[in-house]
Amino acid sequence: MDENTQHDCSFLADVLPEERFSLDRAERERFAADEGPHPASVPDAVARPHSTAQVSAVLAAANERGVPVTPWSGGSSIEGNPIPVEGGVVLDTFEMDDVTIRAADRQAVVGPGVVYDELNTAAESAGLRFAPGIAAGDVATVGGMVANNASGLNAVRYGQTREHVYRLEVVLPDGEVVECGRDVVKTASGYSLRDLFVGSEGTLGVVTEATVALEPIPRVRRAALAVFPTREAAGEAVAAVMRSGITPGAIEYLDTRTMEMVAARTDVDVPEAPTLVLEVHSESDAGAKAALEAVRERCEGAGVSEWRAAAGDDIDDVWQARRDVYPAACDYREGATVAVIGDVTVPVSKYPDIIRATVDAADELGVTTPCVGHAGDGNLHFLPIADLDDEDEVARAMALNDRLVAAAIDVGGTATGEHGVGIGKRKFMDREHANAVDLMREVKDAVDPDGVMNPGKVLPDPDE
Amino acid sequence: MDENTQHDCSFLADVLPEERFSLDRAERERFAADEGPHPASVPDAVARPHSTAQVSAVLAAANERGVPVTPWSGGSSIEGNPIPVEGGVVLDTFEMDDVTIRAADRQAVVGPGVVYDELNTAAESAGLRFAPGIAAGDVATVGGMVANNASGLNAVRYGQTREHVYRLEVVLPDGEVVECGRDVVKTASGYSLRDLFVGSEGTLGVVTEATVALEPIPRVRRAALAVFPTREAAGEAVAAVMRSGITPGAIEYLDTRTMEMVAARTDVDVPEAPTLVLEVHSESDAGAKAALEAVRERCEGAGVSEWRAAAGDDIDDVWQARRDVYPAACDYREGATVAVIGDVTVPVSKYPDIIRATVDAADELGVTTPCVGHAGDGNLHFLPIADLDDEDEVARAMALNDRLVAAAIDVGGTATGEHGVGIGKRKFMDREHANAVDLMREVKDAVDPDGVMNPGKVLPDPDE
Structure with a gap:
C-alpha cells in the first residue's frame, strides 16, 4: 500500500x-x-x-x-x-x-x-x-x-x-x-x-x-420546426399540443439566445426567435400526417410565425439547430466552455416560469447560457458558459445552477430529470425530499449496512 | 375488550x-x-x-x-x-x-x-x-x-x-x-x-x-373479433401482431371452451372456436384504420377464418363475448360458480404453452374452466368452476390454480399479473423470488420494524 x-x-x-x-x-x-x-x-x-x-x-x-x-x-x-x-x-x-x-x-x-x-x-x-x-x-x-x-x-x-x-x-x-x-x-x-x-x-x-x-x-416519423414571435406564444403552443390528444415523440424548446448562438456558428438560415422542434411518431404514414397536422393547428392557434415541416431524410435538417446547441455553447467564446449542465424538471404548467427564471437569473449574474429543453415533460437544460480559469465566472455559473435547482424544487419540481444526483445534487436532497431522505437512508442501511457501495453519493451526510 | x-x-x-x-x-x-x-x-x-x-x-x-x-x-x-x-x-x-x-x-x-x-x-x-x-x-x-x-x-x-x-x-x-x-x-x-x-x-x-x-x-378506437381454426393459429396471430410495429390497445384470447360457455348463454351468434378480440387506438381516424388493417393482415397470415371489424358504437358488440366470460362461468352449471380466479403472467413467447398446460391440467383434474387472457402481455386468467359445497371439487379447482402458478413461475413468469399476492400467493413467493424474498423482508423490517402493517400478507413467514 x-x-x-x-x-x-x-x-x-x-x-x-x-x-x-x-x-x-x-x-x-x-x-x-x-x-x-x-x-x-x-x-x-x-x-x-x-x-x-x-x-x-x-x-x-x-x-x-x-x-x-x-x-x-x-x-x-x-x-x-x-x-x-x-x-x-x-x-x-x-x-x-x-x-x-x-x-x-x-x-x-x-x-x-x-x-x-x-x-x-x-x-x-x-x-x-x-x-x-x-x-x-x-x-x-x-x-x-x-x-x-x-x-x-x-x-x-x-x-x-x-x-x-x-x-x-x-x-x-x-x-x-x-x-x-x-x-x-x-x-x-x-x-x-x-x-x-x-x-x-x-x-x-x-x-x-x-x-x-x-x-x-416507430414506423413513421414526421417533424417540424416552429418559430414563435414570443416565448409566451411558444409556451402556449406546447400546452395546446400536450392537450390535443397527440403525444409527440419529442417537443423541444430553444429560446432566442440559444438560437442566436446556434446561428452564429453556421451558414444555414437559423431563425433567431423562440423555437420548437417537434416530432410525431405513428404506426402509419396516414397517422403521422394527421398527427403533425393536428400539431400544426395547435401551433397556428398560438400564433406560430414560421413552420418548416419535414418527412423522411429531411427530418435531420429540422433537428440541426437542436443538435448544434451544445457545440455552439462550447464554441461561443474563445477560451470559455460549458461550465455545468443544468437539468431540472418542473410540472409542465410551470415550464414558462422556470424559463423566465433562467433568463432573469442569467442576466442578474452576468452569465451567458443557452436555455433549451424537453418542453413536453418539463425538463429544462441550461448550459452556463465560463472560462474555467476564471474562478469568479465559474462561481457565477455554479450559482446560476444552484439558484435554478432551488427554484425548480420550490415549484414542485426536481433537482435532476436525467443525470442523477451523484455528487452535484446531494446538497439539494433535503430540500426536495425532506424527511423522505431519512427513509432512503434506512433503506441504504438495510441493504448496505457497512456503507461500502459508492460512498459519498446520492444521500447527503446526516449532518450536512 | x-x-x-x-x-x-x-x-x-x-x-x-x-x-x-x-x-x-x-x-x-x-x-x-x-x-x-x-x-x-x-x-x-x-x-x-x-x-x-x-x-x-x-x-x-x-x-x-x-x-x-x-x-x-x-x-x-x-x-x-x-x-x-x-x-x-x-x-x-x-x-x-x-x-x-x-x-x-x-x-x-x-x-x-x-x-x-x-x-x-x-x-x-x-x-x-x-x-x-x-x-x-x-x-x-x-x-x-x-x-x-x-x-x-x-x-x-x-x-x-x-x-x-x-x-x-x-x-x-x-x-x-x-x-x-x-x-x-x-x-x-x-x-x-x-x-x-x-x-x-x-x-x-x-x-x-x-x-x-x-x-x-384515445381519439379513435377500432376493434375486431378474429376467429381461428386452431389455438396455434391464434397464437401465431398474436405473435405476428406484436411484431408488426402496432401495439394494440387490447388483444384478448378466448379459447374454444370459453367461447362455447359464452355461446350457451346468449342468442347472439358466437363463434365456438379460438378467438381474439383486438382493439387499436390512434390519434387519428386514418391512423386507426391503417393500424387495424395492419392487424388484419397479420391475422390473415396466420389463417384467420372469420374477421368481424367494428368502429364507433359497434365496438361494444365485438367486446360482448369477452364481457360475458365471467358471468357465463358463474352461470355455467346450476349450483356451481367460479371457485378461484387464476392470474398468471408468462413471457409472451410462452403464452401458447401456458394455455396448453391449462387445458391439460383441467382435463386431468376434471375441472371445467374458461381460459382467457391478455395475450399481448402474457397475462392468462382461468376461472375453474366448482360447487362451493363440494370440498373435493373445490380442492381440484385450487389444485389447478396451484399447478398453473408453479408452471408459470417455472417458465420465467409470475404468480400474479394484476391481483397481488395477498394471502393467496404467499406460498409461491420463494419459488418466484428465491433469496430476493430475504431482501424484501429486510426492507419490511426497516420500514415496519414492529410488523404492525397488514401482517400475514405478501411475505411468507420465514419458517413456512
Whole structure:
C-alpha cells in the first residue's frame, strides 16, 4: 500500500485472475473522473470482472474489509456519479457486454457494459429498439442508464429507463446475488426491488444483468420546426399540443439566445426567435400526417410565425439547430466552455416560469447560457458558459445552477430529470425530499449496512 | 375488550372523533373479507379517517401498542389482500376521496378512496383519463390500485398502475408522513420510494394521497373479433401482431371452451372456436384504420377464418363475448360458480404453452374452466368452476390454480399479473423470488420494524 492510496486492495489478487484487476497508477487514473465538473479522485484499484461470480467475489472481499466499491461502466455521467471519492475499488463492468435479443418477447437480456447504440443496432433487424433515448448513446451503457434512470428527448412519449426494465440481476454489497423482477411485462408480485435499484446510482449493489423491454421502431416519423414571435406564444403552443390528444415523440424548446448562438456558428438560415422542434411518431404514414397536422393547428392557434415541416431524410435538417446547441455553447467564446449542465424538471404548467427564471437569473449574474429543453415533460437544460480559469465566472455559473435547482424544487419540481444526483445534487436532497431522505437512508442501511457501495453519493451526510 | 376481539382498540377514542371509528360487531363484520375465496377475519375495530393527520394519529397509536393496522379502500380485491387476519384495526380510507384535476399538467391529485371510474369521469371533460384500466373500475379505488399495482386488459399498451404514479403521500407505520416522488413526469433524484410503496399492499404504510398521470383519451378506437381454426393459429396471430410495429390497445384470447360457455348463454351468434378480440387506438381516424388493417393482415397470415371489424358504437358488440366470460362461468352449471380466479403472467413467447398446460391440467383434474387472457402481455386468467359445497371439487379447482402458478413461475413468469399476492400467493413467493424474498423482508423490517402493517400478507413467514 503506497502513500497515494487510501485502502489496501491487494486482496483482489485472491479473488480475481491477474488480468482482471490493476493497481497501476496510470490505469487507476483513467477512472478518476466522469464528464462533469466534479473533482477527480483516483481509486486504489480497478477491477474489471467478466462474470457475475467475479463481481460477487470482489464485493464480498471488499465488504469484509470495509473497502469502498464504486461501479463504473461508460463513464459518461456528469454529476460525478461514478467518481470514487473515498478511493477503494472501481468496478468496471464495461466488458460485461453480452446481448441476447428475444424478439418474440420484445426483450433484450444484456450485460451492464452494453452501449446504448450497440443494443439498438442488435435489436434493429427485429424491428425493435430500447426506447429511453439518450444524448450520449454512443458511449453510455445500459448499466449506467439503469443506475441513473437516464432518459432523453423522447421521454415525453416513451418514458425513462425505469419504465423499460423488467428484471435486474444484482450483486448485493456482501456478494449475494439476487434476481429482482421477472422477464414479464406485468407482475403484481411482491415489493419492486427492481425499482429500488433503478436510479440508485450504484449505492445499493451492482447490476450484472438486465432484461429490458424493446419496443417497435416507430414506423413513421414526421417533424417540424416552429418559430414563435414570443416565448409566451411558444409556451402556449406546447400546452395546446400536450392537450390535443397527440403525444409527440419529442417537443423541444430553444429560446432566442440559444438560437442566436446556434446561428452564429453556421451558414444555414437559423431563425433567431423562440423555437420548437417537434416530432410525431405513428404506426402509419396516414397517422403521422394527421398527427403533425393536428400539431400544426395547435401551433397556428398560438400564433406560430414560421413552420418548416419535414418527412423522411429531411427530418435531420429540422433537428440541426437542436443538435448544434451544445457545440455552439462550447464554441461561443474563445477560451470559455460549458461550465455545468443544468437539468431540472418542473410540472409542465410551470415550464414558462422556470424559463423566465433562467433568463432573469442569467442576466442578474452576468452569465451567458443557452436555455433549451424537453418542453413536453418539463425538463429544462441550461448550459452556463465560463472560462474555467476564471474562478469568479465559474462561481457565477455554479450559482446560476444552484439558484435554478432551488427554484425548480420550490415549484414542485426536481433537482435532476436525467443525470442523477451523484455528487452535484446531494446538497439539494433535503430540500426536495425532506424527511423522505431519512427513509432512503434506512433503506441504504438495510441493504448496505457497512456503507461500502459508492460512498459519498446520492444521500447527503446526516449532518450536512 | 370482549372475548371476540384479539386486540384492545379502545385507544381509538383518544385519537379520533367518535364518528370516525367503530367497535361495533356488525360494522366490523363488513370489513372481514374481500371478493375472493379466502377465509374471513373480523377486525377488532374500524377506523374511518378523513385526513392524513387522522391516519397518522391512528398509526402512531396502534404502532405504540403493537396493534395491527390493515388498510382498506374498495374491498374488491380477490387475494385476501385487505383481510385483517390478525385482527386489530381496519383503516378504511374510502371516504378520503378528494379529486383535483390538473389538466395542464396531465395530472390528478387524489385521495386513496377515489373510485377508478369516478376519477375518469372527473378527467373526461379535460379529454384525459387515468389509463391503467381495470375490470372492477366501478368499485376499485386508486388507493387499492396503487397498493396492488393493478391493471387490466389495456396494460399491453398503457402499462400497470405503477407507470402512472408520480407521487405518493404515505403515512409510515410510526405515524410519520413522507412524500415519495414529485409531481413531475421525469426525475432521477434519489431512491424511488414511490415504487417501493406501489404494489406493497399496505404492508409498509398507508397511501393518503397520490398524484397520478392522466393521458389523452384515445381519439379513435377500432376493434375486431378474429376467429381461428386452431389455438396455434391464434397464437401465431398474436405473435405476428406484436411484431408488426402496432401495439394494440387490447388483444384478448378466448379459447374454444370459453367461447362455447359464452355461446350457451346468449342468442347472439358466437363463434365456438379460438378467438381474439383486438382493439387499436390512434390519434387519428386514418391512423386507426391503417393500424387495424395492419392487424388484419397479420391475422390473415396466420389463417384467420372469420374477421368481424367494428368502429364507433359497434365496438361494444365485438367486446360482448369477452364481457360475458365471467358471468357465463358463474352461470355455467346450476349450483356451481367460479371457485378461484387464476392470474398468471408468462413471457409472451410462452403464452401458447401456458394455455396448453391449462387445458391439460383441467382435463386431468376434471375441472371445467374458461381460459382467457391478455395475450399481448402474457397475462392468462382461468376461472375453474366448482360447487362451493363440494370440498373435493373445490380442492381440484385450487389444485389447478396451484399447478398453473408453479408452471408459470417455472417458465420465467409470475404468480400474479394484476391481483397481488395477498394471502393467496404467499406460498409461491420463494419459488418466484428465491433469496430476493430475504431482501424484501429486510426492507419490511426497516420500514415496519414492529410488523404492525397488514401482517400475514405478501411475505411468507420465514419458517413456512
